[in-house]
Amino acid sequence: MSLAHALLTSLLEQPSSGYELARRFDKSIGHFWQATHQQIYRELGRMEKAGWIRSDADPDAGRTRKRSYGVLPAGRDELMRWAAEAAPLPELRDEFMVRLRADAVVGPLGLLPELERRRALHADKLRAYRAIEARDFPADAEATRQRRIHHLILKAGIQYEQGWVAWCDEAMRELGRA
Amino acid sequence: MSLAHALLTSLLEQPSSGYELARRFDKSIGHFWQATHQQIYRELGRMEKAGWIRSDADPDAGRTRKRSYGVLPAGRDELMRWAAEAAPLPELRDEFMVRLRADAVVGPLGLLPELERRRALHADKLRAYRAIEARDFPADAEATRQRRIHHLILKAGIQYEQGWVAWCDEAMRELGRA
DNA sequence: CGCGACCATGCAACGCGTTGCATAGTGGGC
DNA sequence: GCCCACTATGCAACGCGTTGCATGGTCGCG
Structure with a gap:
């Protein structure tokens, strides 16, 4: 479940909407962990249910459907817990x-x-x-x-x-x- | 669908059973394309249906359930067709x-x-x-x-x-x- | 004013890869 | 004689990642 943790990291760096996350993934984080907007929206939904993040309608309320996400303490804890885990080496697959x-x-x-x-x-x-x-x-x-x-x-x-x-x-x- | 083509390649190098393929994947081909025995058996079934390979009960018939696979001309053609295709670069994902x-x-x-x-x-x-x-x-x-x-x-x-x-x-x- | 480009989110379905489990025969060691 | 390891194949279920499509708003350009 690295995607969730990549999203937590990205949201800690800068709270944002799903769309903005998707674009940021195309640049910085996407260089070593790719995700489509579909995966991101789906995962954000799960993370909100799990109490790791919360969303609020964006300041320009009403005008757009945009929602902004921020990391909750539980999400931060989860990220720190996960980061200390051991992980298998990524395999060469070509x-x-x-x-x-x-x-x-x-x-x-x-x-x-x-x-x-x-x-x-x-x-x-x-x-x-x-x-x-x-x-x-x-x-x-x-x-x-x-x-x-x-x-x-x-x-x-x-x-x-x-x-x-x-x-x-x-x-x-x-x-x-x- | 690279798994099928990796299997075709391996079977051309040496006709074998699913089990043997699984072990060979742990060594040579597995260094750049991994597969579990589950995937391999499933894929062999599909490939046989597609007419790319055929199986016959192993010489030690009756004693074991072992079946040996060999590549048919259609499988060889398919491999050659596929090998010429362009493919996206494998992404770094770590x-x-x-x-x-x-x-x-x-x-x-x-x-x-x-x-x-x-x-x-x-x-x-x-x-x-x-x-x-x-x-x-x-x-x-x-x-x-x-x-x-x-x-x-x-x-x-x-x-x-x-x-x-x-x-x-x-x-x-x-x-x-x- | 209409159209295309971009912002923003989402559903549905599929496929590959993974995990856990089941089955059954064979051969060696204690 | 029993147990364990290994050979050999397979089912069921799940999850991540992908693909195709849908929806609707904003903004600039001609």
């Missing part, structure tokens, strides 16, 4: 490796273009992460605990994409000389 | 990053031990992959196309675990001096 293995067993399937496509996608993400890093974590900035942690998370993404770009390069060399 | 972010917003939650645990788990996997590499891909071995591809897949795992070990080290330094 269709493309299945394709490669299929290529190995049924003969050349022309995977080079797909490999190039993947390389480009990873390189795009890497560039985007680096841009965020340059903007949000300049060398001379004051490093609070919070900022250092956020930077650490970003570096995980950078490391991840960088690794894949490097692997794609190697794989292209290997597949190329087939 | 609970621990949510925990870190929670730590940043509700104060120190004592994540260092968990970080050490993760580092050890990644290092274990890395060591296991390196052992497989030393055993199956010695420098002097003949490099067929198939072997080069299998090595490439293994290197993806090595690269992946290596990256996480390095990141854990950095994260431990950062969290340590808090």
Whole structure:
């Protein structure tokens, strides 16, 4: 049930509506935990029932259906309880490796273009992460605990994409000389 | 529907029973595509209905319930058709990053031990992959196309675990001096 | 004034993956 | 001779994540 806890975290950072959460997930948290607006609305409903969050009609009442959510003490407690739990490592799970293995067993399937496509996608993400890093974590900035942690998370993404770009390069060399 | 195609690949490499597939998934293919025996039996049933594979009672008939599966031409065609498709990049999806972010917003939650645990788990996997590499891909071995591809897949795992070990080290330094 | 883009929430249904349990035969160890 | 571990397959149920669709309001543009 990480989604609930990701939402609690996001709501603690900034109380918001389901819609705003959905958009924020597309940016910061979405880099390592994705969710659609459907999941988010459904989960917010459950969390409210559980007494972890409460909602109130937005200030611009009447005009829109917008509702804003805030974390209740019980929600904060739950988040702290959960954060201390041990969790299994996320498993590597990649269709493309299945394709490669299929290529190995049924003969050349022309995977080079797909490999190039993947390389480009990873390189795009890497560039985007680096841009965020340059903007949000300049060398001379004051490093609070919070900022250092956020930077650490970003570096995980950078490391991840960088690794894949490097692997794609190697794989292209290997597949190329087939 | 990658599971079906992973099974087709595995069955082309070596016709087998559901049980054997389940065990093989724990080793080779399972490194990048996991499946429980439940999923496998269910999927084999569907694939047989679809005419991609056929089963026959095992030679030691009568004694056990064992059934062996083999890929039919339609299954082979389907695998080749699928392998050429474009696929979205697998997304990074990691609970621990949510925990870190929670730590940043509700104060120190004592994540260092968990970080050490993760580092050890990644290092274990890395060591296991390196052992497989030393055993199956010695420098002097003949490099067929198939072997080069299998090595490439293994290197993806090595690269992946290596990256996480390095990141854990950095994260431990950062969290340590808090 | 109408239309398209965006804000904002939600229902219904499906599928993959997970969990718990059931069944039954076989082979080895104490 | 009994118990345990392993081989081998399967049912039932649940939950998360996905997809397609529906609804209705606001705001800017031509």
